[in-house]
Amino acid sequence: MSADLTSLKLTNDQIAWRAAQDIEDGAYVNLGIGFPERVAQYTVPGRAPVFHTENGILNFGPAPAAGEEDWDLINAGKKAVTLKPGAAFFHHADSFAMVRGGHLDVAILGAFQIAENGDLANWSTGKGAIPAVGGAMDLVQSAKRVAVLTDHVTKNGDPKLVKRCTMPLTGVGCVTRIYSSLAVVDVVDGHFVLREKLKAMSFDDLQALTGAELHVDGTVADLIVEGAGAPV
Amino acid sequence: MSADLTSLKLTNDQIAWRAAQDIEDGAYVNLGIGFPERVAQYTVPGRAPVFHTENGILNFGPAPAAGEEDWDLINAGKKAVTLKPGAAFFHHADSFAMVRGGHLDVAILGAFQIAENGDLANWSTGKGAIPAVGGAMDLVQSAKRVAVLTDHVTKNGDPKLVKRCTMPLTGVGCVTRIYSSLAVVDVVDGHFVLREKLKAMSFDDLQALTGAELHVDGTVADLIVEGAGAPV
Amino acid sequence: MDKTVPSLADAIAPIGDGAVVMIAGFGGSGAPVELIHALIDKGPKNLTVINNNAGNGHVGIAAMIEQGMVSKIVCSFPRSSDPVAFNTAFTAGTLELEVVPQGTLAERIRAAGAGIPAFYTATSYGTELAEGKPVEEFDGKHYVRERWLRADFALIKADTADTMGNLTYRMAGRNFNPIMAMAADCTIVQATRIVEPGGIPPEQVVTPGIFTDRIVEIAAPVQEETLIREGAVYP
Amino acid sequence: MDKTVPSLADAIAPIGDGAVVMIAGFGGSGAPVELIHALIDKGPKNLTVINNNAGNGHVGIAAMIEQGMVSKIVCSFPRSSDPVAFNTAFTAGTLELEVVPQGTLAERIRAAGAGIPAFYTATSYGTELAEGKPVEEFDGKHYVRERWLRADFALIKADTADTMGNLTYRMAGRNFNPIMAMAADCTIVQATRIVEPGGIPPEQVVTPGIFTDRIVEIAAPVQEETLIREGAVYP
Numbered sequence: 001m002s003a004d005l006t007s008l009k010l011t012n013d014q015i016a017w018r019a020a021q022d023i024e025d026g027a028y029v030n031l032g033i034g035f036p037e038r039v040a041q042y043t044v045p046g047r048a049p050v051f052h053t054e055n056g057i058l059n060f061g062p063a064p065a066a067g068e069e070d071w072d073l074i075n076a077g078k079k080a081v082t083l084k085p086g087a088a089f090f091h092h093a094d095s096f097a098m099v100r101g102g103h104l105d106v107a108i109l110g111a112f113q114i115a116e117n118g119d120l121a122n123w124s125t126g127k128g129a130i131p132a133v134g135g136a137m138d139l140v141q142s143a144k145r146v147a148v149l150t151d152h153v154t155k156n157g158d159p160k161l162v163k164r165c166t167m168p169l170t171g172v173g174c175v176t177r178i179y180s181s182l183a184v185v186d187v188v189d190g191h192f193v194l195r196e197k198l199k200a201m202s203f204d205d206l207q208a209l210t211g212a213e214l215h216v217d218g219t220v221a222d223l224i225v226e227g228a229g230a231p232v
Numbered sequence: 233m234s235a236d237l238t239s240l241k242l243t244n245d246q247i248a249w250r251a252a253q254d255i256e257d258g259a260y261v262n263l264g265i266g267f268p269e270r271v272a273q274y275t276v277p278g279r280a281p282v283f284h285t286e287n288g289i290l291n292f293g294p295a296p297a298a299g300e301e302d303w304d305l306i307n308a309g310k311k312a313v314t315l316k317p318g319a320a321f322f323h324h325a326d327s328f329a330m331v332r333g334g335h336l337d338v339a340i341l342g343a344f345q346i347a348e349n350g351d352l353a354n355w356s357t358g359k360g361a362i363p364a365v366g367g368a369m370d371l372v373q374s375a376k377r378v379a380v381l382t383d384h385v386t387k388n389g390d391p392k393l394v395k396r397c398t399m400p401l402t403g404v405g406c407v408t409r410i411y412s413s414l415a416v417v418d419v420v421d422g423h424f425v426l427r428e429k430l431k432a433m434s435f436d437d438l439q440a441l442t443g444a445e446l447h448v449d450g451t452v453a454d455l456i457v458e459g460a461g462a463p464v
Numbered sequence: 465m466d467k468t469v470p471s472l473a474d475a476i477a478p479i480g481d482g483a484v485v486m487i488a489g490f491g492g493s494g495a496p497v498e499l500i501h502a503l504i505d506k507g508p509k510n511l512t513v514i515n516n517n518a519g520n521g522h523v524g525i526a527a528m529i530e531q532g533m534v535s536k537i538v539c540s541f542p543r544s545s546d547p548v549a550f551n552t553a554f555t556a557g558t559l560e561l562e563v564v565p566q567g568t569l570a571e572r573i574r575a576a577g578a579g580i581p582a583f584y585t586a587t588s589y590g591t592e593l594a595e596g597k598p599v600e601e602f603d604g605k606h607y608v609r610e611r612w613l614r615a616d617f618a619l620i621k622a623d624t625a626d627t628m629g630n631l632t633y634r635m636a637g638r639n640f641n642p643i644m645a646m647a648a649d650c651t652i653v654q655a656t657r658i659v660e661p662g663g664i665p666p667e668q669v670v671t672p673g674i675f676t677d678r679i680v681e682i683a684a685p686v687q688e689e690t691l692i693r694e695g696a697v698y699p
Numbered sequence: 700m701d702k703t704v705p706s707l708a709d710a711i712a713p714i715g716d717g718a719v720v721m722i723a724g725f726g727g728s729g730a731p732v733e734l735i736h737a738l739i740d741k742g743p744k745n746l747t748v749i750n751n752n753a754g755n756g757h758v759g760i761a762a763m764i765e766q767g768m769v770s771k772i773v774c775s776f777p778r779s780s781d782p783v784a785f786n787t788a789f790t791a792g793t794l795e796l797e798v799v800p801q802g803t804l805a806e807r808i809r810a811a812g813a814g815i816p817a818f819y820t821a822t823s824y825g826t827e828l829a830e831g832k833p834v835e836e837f838d839g840k841h842y843v844r845e846r847w848l849r850a851d852f853a854l855i856k857a858d859t860a861d862t863m864g865n866l867t868y869r870m871a872g873r874n875f876n877p878i879m880a881m882a883a884d885c886t887i888v889q890a891t892r893i894v895e896p897g898g899i900p901p902e903q904v905v906t907p908g909i910f911t912d913r914i915v916e917i918a919a920p921v922q923e924e925t926l927i928r929e930g931a932v933y934p
Contacts, residue, residue, distance in 0.1 A: 026465040028674050048465055050628070050674070054801055055725040055874050058672050059628070059661075071727055071924040072872040078726040078780075078924075086465075086628040086661025088669035089870055091877040091905075092725075092751075093578075093809035096802030100579030100820060101646060103674050119825075130789060131798045133828065134776040138802030141821040142579055172825035258700040260909050280700055282863070282909070286566055287490040287639050290907050291863070291896075303492055303689040304637040310491040310545075310689075318700075318863040318896025320904035321635055323642040323670075324490070324516075325574035325813075328567030329881060332585060332814030335909050351590075362554060363563045365593065366541040370567030373586040374814055404590035571815070580806070581837035583818040602816035602846070611837070635902065667870065668903055 005153070005209075008200055009181035010223075013231035015149050017042040018223065019108055019179045022147075023049050030054070030099070030139055032109040033077035036149050039108055042229055050086075052104060054135040056095045059087040076135065099135065100142045107143035109136060111150040111178075113165040116212040118175045118187040120148065121167035133170075140171035152180040152209055159211030161185065161192060182206055184223055191215045196223040237385075237441075240432055241413035242455075245463035247381050249274040250455065251340055251411045254379075255281050262286070262331070262371055264341040265309035268381050271340055274461055282318075284336060286367040288327045291319040308367065331367065332374045339375035341368060343382040343410075345397040348444040350407045350419040352380065353399035365402075372403035384412040384441055391443030393417065393424060414438060416455055423447045428455035467629045468658055468679045472502035475652050475680040479503060479617050484512040486573065486618040486644040487525060491517055491544070492688030494637030496621035496654050499680075500524050501698050503533075503619070510535045514573070514615055516566060516640060518542035518550040521692035527699070529553050538613065540566035546692065564613075565593060570643060572613035577646025577675070582611050618648035620676070621685065625655035626663050629673030638670065645675040653679045702864045703893055703914045707737035710887050710915040714738060714852050719747040721808065721853040721879040722760060726752055726779070727923025729872030731856035731889045734915075735759050736933050738768075738854070745770045749808070749850055751801060751875060753777035753785040756927035762934070764788050773848070775801035781927065799848075800828060805878060807848035812881025812910070817846050853883035855911070856920065860890035861898050864908030873905065880910040888914045 010018070012035050020042035023029055027049045031037045040051060040062070050059045053075040060075060061082040069080035098104060113121040120140055123133045140146050150160050161178065177195075178185040183206055184196035194214045197206050199222040207214050225231070242250070244267050252274035255261055259281045263269050272283060272294070282291045285307040292307060293314040301312035330336060345353040352372055355365045372378050382392050393410065409427075410417040415438055416428035426446045429438050431454040439446050457463070469475050476499060479485060485503075489495025504527055511534050518539050519526030526549035528534050537559060542550050553559035564572065565587045575583055584607035588594040598609040620641050622631040631653060633641055645651045658681045691698075704710050711734060714720060720738075724730025739762055748769050753776075754761030761784035763769050772794060777785050788794035799807065800822050810818055819842035823829040833844040855876050857866040866888060868876055880886045893916045926933075 050465070052674070053871075055728065056871050057666075058674060069924075070870065071922040072729065072870040074726065074728050074871060074924075078728075083666060084661075086626055086630060086673065087666040088630050088664075088672040089666050089868075089873050090669070090672055091873050092801075092805035092875045093878045094672075095874075096805050097574075097578035097646060098672070098674055100802055100806075100822065101577045102579060103646075130777055130786065131796075132776045132778040133798055133800050135801040137800040137826060137828065138820075138822045141824065169826045282700070284909070285636075287493065288636050289901075290909055301689075302635065303687040304494065304635040306491065306493050306636060306689075310493075315901060316896075318861055318865060318908065319901040320865050320899075320907040321633075321638050321901050322904070322907055323638050324566075324570035324640045325643045326907075328570050329809075329813035330907070330909055331567055332571075332587065333812050333881060334814060335881075362542055362547075362551065363561075364541045364543040365563055365565050367566040369565040369591060369593065370585075370587045373589065401591045571813070575818070578806070580818050580820060581840075581842055582835070583810070583815050585815060600817070605816075607816055632902065638902075667867065667873075 008198060010225060013038060014225040015179050015181055017225055017230050019147060019149055020044060023047065023106060027105040028052055028103065030104050030107045030143065035110050036108040037077065045229060052098060054095055056090050056092060057087060059084045096138055099138045102142050102144060104143040106145045106147060107139040108147045108149060109139065111148040111160060112167050113160055113162050114148055114175050114178055115162050115165045116192045117190045118173040119165045120170045120175050121165040123170045124168040126167055136170050140174040145176050146174045147177045147179060148175050149179050152182040159209060162211035193217050194220050196221045198223050240430060242457060245270060246457040247411050247413060249457055249463050251379060251381055252276060255279065255338060259337040260284055260335065262336050262339045262375065267342050268340040269309065277461060284330060286327055288322050288324060289319060291316045328370055331370045334374050334376060336375040338377045338379060339371040340379045340381060341371065343380040343392060344399050345392055345394050346380055346407050346410055347394050347397045348424045349422045350405040351397045352402045352407050353397040355402045356400040358399055368402050372406040377408050378406045379409045379411060380407050381411050384414040391441060394443035425449050426452050428453045430455050466627045467677060468627055472498055472680055475499060475678050476503045476506060478650055479508055481508045482510045483508060483617055484615045486514040486615040486648055488618065488620050488639065488641040488644045489515065490639040491520065494621050494633065494639045494641050495524055495688045496619045497524050497686050497688050498682045499619040499652060499654050500528060504528055504531055504699060507533065509533055512536040514538045514613060516540050516569065517544060520544035521546045522549065522697040523691045524688050526550065529559060534559060536560040538562040538564060540564055540569050563593065568610055572610055573647045574643045576612035576614040577643060580612060582609050584609050615648040616650065618644040618651045620645050620651060620653040622653050622655040624664055625653055625658050625679045626661050627658060628661050629676035629679060630664050630669045631671035631676060632664060632668060633670055642671045645671045651676045654682045654685065655679055656683060656685055657681065701862045702912060703862050707733055707915055710734060710913050711738045711741060713885055714743055716743045717745045718743060718852055719850045721749040721850040721883055723853065723855050723874065723876040723879045724750065725874040726755065729856050729868065729874045729876050730759055730923045731854045732759050732921050732923050733917045734854045734887060734889050735763060739763055739766055739934060742768065744768055747771040749773045749848060751775050751804065752779060755779035756781045757784065757932040758926045759923050761785065764794060769794060771795040773797040773799060775799055775804050798828065803845055807845055808882045809878045811847035811849040812878060815847060817844050819844050850883040851885065853879040853886045855880050855886060855888040857888050857890040859899055860888055860893050860914045861896050862893060863896050864911035864914060865899050865904045866906035866911060867899060867903060868905055877906045880906045886911045889917045889920065890914055891918060891920055892916065
């Protein structure tokens with residue numbers, strides 16, 4: 001199946017595009033370093049979410065042209081950014097007051113594992129590696145919606161959606177929605193509920209690639225990545 | 233003795249003058265509403281303490297001329313003030329971060345009772361009255377020095393310096409120095425230590441007006457209110 | 465994103481009976497008098513009001529009390545130059561009072577905004593205001609545990625707002641405004657002027673727009689202190 | 700009152716062996732590189748460094764580590780684009796690491812500045828970073844108790860300072876600067892310009908002077924990121 005899967009599955013940009021469709025106009029959004037940052041590129045036309053970065057900016061914009069960087073104007077990934085009109089600067093305690101106080105509408109992060117009880121592991125692969133947590137533990141416990149972008153399985157083909165995480169946790173019961181390379185899955189009352197799947201993939205095939213039971217509650221829609229603004 | 237006392241004792245302005253002599257150049261100082269506010273009028277020439285008010289100003293100055301008031305520029309007593317160069321505004325949580333975090337060098341307050349263990353009662357006369365505490369409990373627990381300005385005895389002639397407070401406490405073990413109408417008394421290790429007394433008053437007479445033992449540790453100086461800037 | 469609303473009535477429309485309402489200001493400084501008076505016009509009952517004070521004269525919070533809208537007040541200092549509204553209701557037993565040290569009040573509000581359900585402070589240790597609260601020793605000193613203080617609504621007076629809800633304040637009118645703006649589910653702002661996004665330099669924003677919800681422009685706000693000195697009565 | 704000192708060497712003179720030093724900045728943004736390099740010139744040993752990161756390349760905190768000055772680092776994210784200084788010392792066992800979630804790190808620092816010895820946060824509940832910490836339930840949700848984080852010294856990079864120590868910051872260089880300025884016994888500031896009192900409008904002060912102690916003017920500060928891209932090595 002893995003050769004099939006490679007041709008079938010969404011690219012990271014397609015996953016990011018799908019996640020962007022759920023971001024409301026005016027939402028306050030934190031995008032994790034790396035892959036989740038791409039969500040900003042697929043903002044739905046007509047909507048103006050406000051992006052938050054841990055190091056103290058609201059309403060920053062895309063990277064400046066090469067050579068135009070100002071190194072006091074960076075995001076949490078230490079990459080140069082720009083400002084949109086209506087931006088604000090604030091210190092780190094105020095920045096995490098926004099996070100911890102539940103003022104963010106959405107936080108979108110990457111994942112190593114997501115459990116059906118909403119537990120997330122995304123900060124440490126376990127013993128041996130040098131630990132580095134950043135703002136992930138704050139974000140996952142307190143944003144109104146915590147969404148995860150992820151390949152549905154690891155490079156070895158192991159499920160990333162599991163019954164219980166075996167890797168060190170980032171947060172407990174925190175994930176509300178998973179945008180995977182194969183499906184959109186919600187966490188509801190300790191269960192995975194399948195909302196969308198690739199049309200070319202059967203439920204049983206998807207279940208076989210998932211480490212915990214996929215529940216269905218109403219319609220399972222086709223996971224479609226197309227239309228204006230969709231990555232090609 | 234009470235007729236004697238009335239002619240002998242310092243006025244409130246003289247007490248305020250004496251307290252002002254101990255305020256160092258550059259000290260950050262909070263003066264309580266009412267009587268303690270007068271300390272600012274007797275700032276020693278050549279020294280520039282910075283006055284803090286709970287409602288979010290550092291380095292405010294005296295009241296403006298009548299008719300010149302700006303009601304967004306008031307002190308904790310809701311009286312109009314002015315600004316000195318180098319003033320700053322900040323919100324209430326930051327204002328009390330300064331207080332609670334131990335950043336104030338001196339807080340000067342009024343008192344109903346001060347106990348030899350440093351306990352202070354100055355916010356409530358007990359049951360019946362409508363309670364109103366303001367910032368006193370924060371100030372007394374956290375300023376580096378907590379000084380009290382007070383008549384040495386009540387209007388009825390009862391001691392205000394006592395073994396243990398009988399009125400509701402503002403703070404425990406918090407007072408470091410008392411500027412009374414008759415003496416300067418420190419609180420050291422649970423005892424009153426007499427530092428200065430009016431020359432015209434004997435130690436025994438002072439002790440008789442004090443509700444707990446006055447200790448002596450070295451010289452007891454004369455409490456003198458005179459010289460440049462002293463109230464007349 | 466445009467958080468402006470056309471009128472005071474629109475601004476306070478969501479506030480109904482039984483709401484917990486933070487009202488910023490310290491005395492009259494920074495007090496959103498026009499929002500308060502609009503709320504009196506609407507007339508919700510059984511409100512809990514969180515403010516440093518408990519009203520003065522016969523305008524603002526004092527007028528809310530006189531109109532019988534307030535069942536509980538949380539404050540540090542209910543005394544004022546003309547406290548008759550508070551004193552009458554409190555003495556009659558129709559108004560519950562929770563007195564909180566001023567710094568604890570500020571920190572409890574800030575804690576709510578910052579997602580801190582409880583914290584420790586030396587303030588009030590050993591006093592009757594600490595009765596019933598957990599006490600803990602850290603590094604040889606005693607501290608009282610205090611809970612966050614949240615609200616359904618906050619009424620805020622800003623100087624400049626942009627349409628996205630970024631705010632600045634005028635002088636010491638700042639006081640409780642920025643922290644109350646953080647601590648309420650719905651933060652309602654009256655601003656002396658509303659500008660387009662970009663109209664406030666990003667380094668000068670005091671309250672970022674993430675904390676605010678509804679903004680109405682009141683171009684020439686009254687000062688409560690001025691009203692009181694004039695003997696004004698609302699309504 | 701004049702808190703200015705004439706040189707970088709004067710500014711960092713009080714910092715000796717074994718000190719706990721907060722160093723502001725997030726990556727290179729807002730990092731007081733000149734103060735750090737002056738501290739390297741002085742060369743105190745056995746320092747505990749509190750910073751969001753653990754240095755990058757061979758300048759700033761990374762250079763302090765390479766000089767063997769740092770025995771412990773408290774941070775949220777020790778990874779960087781060029782982490783060789785940290786990785787080498789950490790792997791060799793000469794550098795102790797305490798990893799703290801970024802928001803908890805910020806709040807612990809702010810708590811120290813605000814006189815809050817401990818507070819509760821949902822952050823890290825149920826994770827290995829909460830192991831050994833007290834847990835409490837409030838309103839049906841679990842929270843971890845965290846302690847304040849104090850320092851002997853804080854190294855701060857300001858944009859404008861007045862001689863009384865009021866500060867502003869440049870863009871997102873603000874980050875940890877204002878809270879670290881509150882949390883240290885002695886706060887040492889490098890400012891791009893120093894003005895007379897009154898030179899900063901009182902409403903635009905970000906760090907009031909009560910939090911700062913020593914100020915030195917560094918008129919054209921380098922950016923750590925620029926140094927790293929140039930492959931700079933200090934000393």
